[in-house]
Structure formats: C-alpha cells, structure tokens
Amino acid sequence: MADLPEIVEGFGPVTPTRAARGAVPDKRMPSLAEAIRATGLRDGATVSFHHHLRNGDAVLNLVMDALSAAGLRDLHLAVTSLFPVHAPLIEHIRHGVVTRITTSFISGPVGAAISRGALAVPVTLTTHGGRARALETGQMPIDVAFVAAPAADAMGNVSGRLGRAACGTLGYPMVDVGVARHVVAVTDTLLPYPLVPRDIPQDKVDHVVEVPSIGDPQGIASGTTQPATDAASLEIAGNAAAAIRASGLLQDGFAFQTGAGGISLATAQAVGHEMQARGTTGSFACGGITGFHVKLLEAGLFRALMDVQCFDLEAAASYARNPAHQGMSAAAYAGPHVGGAVVDRLSAVVLGAAEVDLDFNVNVTTRANGMIAGGSGGHADAAQGARLTIVTTRLIAAGYAKIVPRVTTLTTPGATVDVIATEAGLAVNPARPELAERLRHAGLTVLSIEDLHAKAAAAATKAPPEKSRGPVVAVSEYRDGSVTDVIRRIEEG
C-alpha cells in the first residue's frame, strides 16, 4: 500500500485503494421471478417492452404473468406496440396488475377493451419519435426494461441477428436500455460468451433469463408485406408514384419511406421502376423495412437502408448480412429532440390512413366508430419530417367514406400532409400551391379535397357513426408531447 496523504489540495479527500479480485461475473438468473426480484420492482413502477416480434411476441405475456405472480400491482406498461397476441393483458388490467399504458400502436382485443373503458387512467398514445423523446428527456422514467432477445450471452450481449426468432434490428429497446434503471434480457437462445456481433452491448443489460421460447418468428410478418396487386390499389399506388415523379424530388439522393401495407409497397415498386428507368440512385430508404426494401437496396436503387424494425424475415436476414442495411434506434429514426432525425431527412413518405379529412388531417388511431385499432407508430413523425408526405387511401371501406369532413381521431396533423392519393385522383394541400401546379403540369388528375370527399360520400353506403361523447380513454400525443386528440369511451357492445 502506498503512503498516502489524507487529502490532496485541488483533488479532495483520498480513499486508499483496497483492490481485490471478484468471482467471474455472470448475469444469468434462473427464472423471470428471480430476475424481477433482483430488479427491486415495486407496485406502481414503469415496465417497458418492445414489439420487434410483433404478433409473434411471447415475452410480454410471459413477463406480465411473472409480474402478476410476484404480486405486483398498479404497474405502468410502456410498450412500443400491442398486437392481438397480447390479449392476455386484458386479464392483468382487470386484476389491477396494469393500471396505466403508454404505447404507440394497439391492434386487437386490448384496443377494444380500452375503448370500452377497461382502464381508469387514459392510455397515452405516443409516436415512435415522441416515445424516444419522453424516455431520453427523463419525462417517462423506466424502472425495468424487458428486452425480447433473439440471442444473448451470459453477460447480456444481445443480438437480433441470431437465434430461432431472429427479428433483425432492435431499434426500440436501444433507447430503453440507455435510460432504464434495470434491464432484463429474455432469450430462448443463449450463446457462448462473447456473442458477436451484438446489437445491444453487455454494459446496458443487468440480468439475462432463459425461457423456452420468446415467440413465433412467423408472427413478425403480421399483415401484408407484399405489394398489392388488385386494380384499385394499383390505381392509388400509380397516382401516388406519379405525384412523386412529378414533384421534382426524384433525383440522386432521394430518401424514401413507405409503410409495409400493400398500397405503400406497390407505390414503392412503381417509384423503383421509375428510378431504374431514370438511372437515379437514392440515398436511403427507412422505417420498418421489408424484403421488398431489401430488393431495392440490392438492385442499387438506394445506397442504404436505415432500419428501426424489420417487418419480415427477409429483412431480418438482410440486416444480418449486409452492412449497408443499418440498424438505428427509435431516437435516431424519429426523435424530435435529437437535432434532426432520419425521418427529418426524408424526401418523400407514403403513408396509409383510416380516415382523411377536409383539413388533410389523418386518422390511423381509431375506426370510424372511435374504437382504438392502431396509433401513430412513426406515421406522424415521418409526415412532419418528409419534404413530401403522400397519404394513400381508398374513397370508401366497408361501406363507410374514408374522406370525411372531420376525422374521428386526429393522429397526424394536416399541416404535415401534402397529397392525398385515391383511386379517383390526387388532392394537394392548399398550403402547397406550387406542388399542385407541378402535378397539374405533369397531367395528373388533381382534385380538391372537397371533391374527393363528395365522391367518397356518394360512394358510401353507410352513414358515418356518431362520435362518442363518453369519458376520455386515451390521449393521442404528437412528437413533441402536445396533444393531437383524445379518444372517448365507446358505448356499443
């Protein structure tokens, strides 16, 4: 031991080193119950989850069962998205295990239950970027983040590229593990240390729990991830692609996002053909990524894919093999607090809609009757970020008009929507007269939004449902935490 002064001026009090060796560290826990105990989780805490396994996810249900069995109550569930597979959550809500939910998207029975008043406290519906902001600014502290880990090692290195349920990038938990007080990786594929290459490094993970299965990889590709082929969809996609072509934005460096729906992908297909014909090389395609986007990358039409979440197994496989298929966190993807996210560099985005209104506002949160059946996800983020935001929609669906005087729920503000593409033609936001001019000049059918509404109303066979006046069951937040709309309790059923 060195001979040390008790205090050093300009440094402070001196604590002499007493160095010793410890045991070989190992973060494995024998069960979820033990891991939960180790985190010191208490009633009222916030637990976070991510949805890369989408409708194949088993981790949220497993962990919620363990939290319930541990006697925990009054939990705040901060989950990036909820799917039909998460229906067992309704029981946990009934028993008071979960009393608050913050999420960016809900499809399936949980949305219906919430719409009928299952929770006393309104659900907060965030955008993907808004959630990242709430986490990284400290507005929504996370007590324990549970990571569905397709592969992990004993020290908490996590990979989305390996394992039975390899889902590709892990863009959502990348944010959570940076801020959570505790992080638990849940895996069904424990690999020798050190796992390489990893998507989440060991220093961000506290505990590792092995379970028989984290889910069904086939459930990752829930919903369409193929271009639509029916006539009406192709008409809409053709109109959307024509708008992009005429916009002047389709030049080298073009940056593009589409949803994973059939119309969006059919639009991307048409845009891809145009790029090929022109010899245009785009900079990047971003968002949730499908095998279709991988084809665009591999055809050389884009230099890079920026991927927060793989929407199918082809995308996951590409991420694992191709360095130009880059993973990114939700903060990098869409955070409004990072001085410019990836979405803020988009040339164009093609998005879907449940409803569009005369102010170009878009609803992707509820059905026409007000039932929760979605949420922004990255919709509002990308719409604000892109130079050109195109919303594609049919005029009617299931007999209801989709172009309406006022959306049932406002998810994405009309001020950030430039073009509505339908099978009857295009409407351009009056705030963009120069764009309308370009589209008309290119010979495209440009109608007023009122014209589209009139056509939709004429084609509709059902009257729009009454808007509910019940108590608020959910609040739809914008990227910055302001409120776009509230969702009220439904009295039906």
Added chain:
Amino acid sequence: MADLPEIVEGFGPVTPTRAARGAVPDKRMPSLAEAIRATGLRDGATVSFHHHLRNGDAVLNLVMDALSAAGLRDLHLAVTSLFPVHAPLIEHIRHGVVTRITTSFISGPVGAAISRGALAVPVTLTTHGGRARALETGQMPIDVAFVAAPAADAMGNVSGRLGRAACGTLGYPMVDVGVARHVVAVTDTLLPYPLVPRDIPQDKVDHVVEVPSIGDPQGIASGTTQPATDAASLEIAGNAAAAIRASGLLQDGFAFQTGAGGISLATAQAVGHEMQARGTTGSFACGGITGFHVKLLEAGLFRALMDVQCFDLEAAASYARNPAHQGMSAAAYAGPHVGGAVVDRLSAVVLGAAEVDLDFNVNVTTRANGMIAGGSGGHADAAQGARLTIVTTRLIAAGYAKIVPRVTTLTTPGATVDVIATEAGLAVNPARPELAERLRHAGLTVLSIEDLHAKAAAAATKAPPEKSRGPVVAVSEYRDGSVTDVIRRIEEG
C-alpha cells in the same frame, strides 16, 4: 384542429398540437470557432477528447487552439490519453486556457511539464474503466465532447472505418457522446448522408466541422506492435507463456488480453502456437488490438476480438471488414460499474511494467525518478478482471533495477497481480500458492519476488533515485475512484 379539453383527468393539462414543417436539418458548422460558439462553452467548462489517433492526432491541438482563440480560460481537459504530439498543450496550460486535466495516460513533453509543476491543480490519472465510470455515474460531467471522426456526414453519423485516417473502433468517445451536454464531430472526410455503417449515430452528435486533416494515420501505430525478437524478450515471453500453459486456464473458451508491446506480443505468439498445437479455441482476445491479434482471429484461435481501440492499421482494416472483430465502448471494456465488463471475463492478461515491487505492485505511471511517462490506461482494469495476471519485465533497464523494494508510483495493486515473468524466471504472488505449485510441477523456474529483486539489484549499475517529496502534481485513481498513489513534483531540470 381537434376539439380538445383543457385538462384530462389522469393525463394532465392538454397542449394542443401546432404542427409545422422545419427546414432540412444539417449539423455542419463552417468552423471550429462557430461550433464552439454554438455549444455555449464557458470558462471553467470540461471538454473531452479521445486518443484513437494516438501520436497522429491533430484534433486536440486544433480544438485547443480554437478554444484559446475564443478567449476561453480555466478549462478542464478530460482526454483519454496524451501523446508527444500534444506538446502544444503546454502553451495552453501556461496561458491559463487549461488549468485541470483528467487522463488515463500521458507520454511525452506534457507529462514532463506536469511533473515539473506546470499545473496548480493535480492531474487526475484514471484507468480506462474508471474514466467510463466517472462519466456514466455523473461524477465527471462533460460539457463538450470533441470526436475525432475519420468520416462523418452532415447529420453527425460518424465512422472509424472510412476516411483518410480510418482508425477503426471508437470505443472511448462512445462513452463521452452518451453523456456530454454537447458533441462536436471534427472530420476531414465528409461523406454523403447517410454514412453507413456508422460507429456513432447521428442522434448523439450536435455539430459537424470539416477540417483539412484530423491527423496522420501513420501515427496510430506509435510504439511497437510486432512481437519482440531479441533473446532477452523471447526468454521473458517464453516464461510468461509457460506460466499460462501450466496454469490450467488454456482450455476452450480461453479469453486473453495482451498489451501491444513487443514482449506481450511475443507471449501471445507463443500462446497462439500452444493453442494451435493443442487444438484449443479461445473465446475472445480483447483490449487495444493489433494486426497480430487479427492473425490469431483469422487463424481460428479465437472466436472474436473485442476491440476498444485499434493499435495499428491492420487492426483498423480488420474491424471494417470482419463482424467477429467487434467494437466496444470503454464502459463495456473495463467499466467497474456495469455489473461485469469484458476485462472481468478474461482468463489471462499479459501486461508490462516500469517497476514491480516486493508486494507485486506495478508502476506504469512514472519513471524511477518520478517523472510522469505513462498511466494505467487499461492496466489496472485488466489486472483486476483477469483470472491470471502476468506482468512481464526485464530485471533492469538503463542501469536501474526494475524489481524494487517499493514502486516509485503504485499504478496496479499487487493484490491483482499473480505472476512476475522475467528473463531469470517467474515469481508467484504468495496469495496464490496453488498457482506456484502448478508452475513448479510443470518444471518452471519459480523464484521468490525477493530473489528476483536481489538479482535485479545485483545487475543494476545505478542506484535508485530519491523519491521526490515535493507537492502533489497528479493523483493516480483506481477503477473505483479510490487512490492508488500520488505523484509529486520533480525538482530536477
């Protein structure tokens, strides 16, 4: 605009969304001066730098000049290491631009100046892991982190794999960018957005500044990064390798770190031959990585390289092409606060020494006369983490004994050192009698540390210098922030 209540029970006050489009974001700044202004940096602030360009680094000098020109004074310089190339820093110390320094290693004129009392406040010498701990626990807040970026794009994505001074992994600034109030990337290679693959993502960077050159890539490989070939070094390396062979640790899963010095690499070479002969496959080699380690990986002797910093251009090239050559942050590498760092999973580490004493304490911080000429870097981290820590040293150097009664400066506590390997044989820490027995049983020359000291003293031609009794000029911290020793002012010169 939706019709919103002013307050929602269970949610709070409602701020209605006022969405608008912004300009296309771009983080480029026309000059360092403008970037510094944009950070709002003030007198007394803490600025951080990293040393991946080692003795080729131009960024620290460029930025310090700009900070000085901006009239800033009394800055705290938090830099991972300082090299001879940073000699201009002495002028900034003289003029009061820098009045405090925290670093893990100093070689060259700055160390000499500090030893002669250039700074009024003692320098804090941290370990690589201890620095990461101080940053991530909030003990050492960083106002502005400057990142020497071999390549960057206009949004702050940074790559160490591309550009004229591609240095490979960026393990040190990975920690800084996560905690700093502002981050400025300084690059000489601005690439089209988005740069892929990137090592630091855009959401962690605030400003990007282009400069003519961030440094000389040839300076990265400062010091030896080839195995030694002289007889004495090979004798020491042979003894060290024999100790590893006899330790029982050389089995599948073996995890290994060596320094980049000639004796360390010669030891690694001998260990590699033994692994090849036995058909042993190691798990990982870690630390600063050289082309020599790359050969071990490519020969299949290790499954992975865990790399906080590339020590030569061969290593940088391997990192860019091989996913099994994994980058890691300083926190993951050596942080004592992460529940188990990579060093804590080491089977064996081979480290150098300026001096070793009868308690197995090691000095790599000062020369025998007390002049600062090094620092722990990862030395103390790896010594504590490894199951077997071997320190290699000649008995004498420049006429002075290297095995001494008490080290001039205690960098790495003897409680974490198991074996001293010299050309005259091995000494085993008395705390490890079972290890001494194994080594003897294998026929190795095991002497007492007192024997080694006696041999060194007999061979020495110069008497040990007097230990200085001047005021404290530096404090050597351990991983956990406790103090291993203080360094006092030198009166010579």
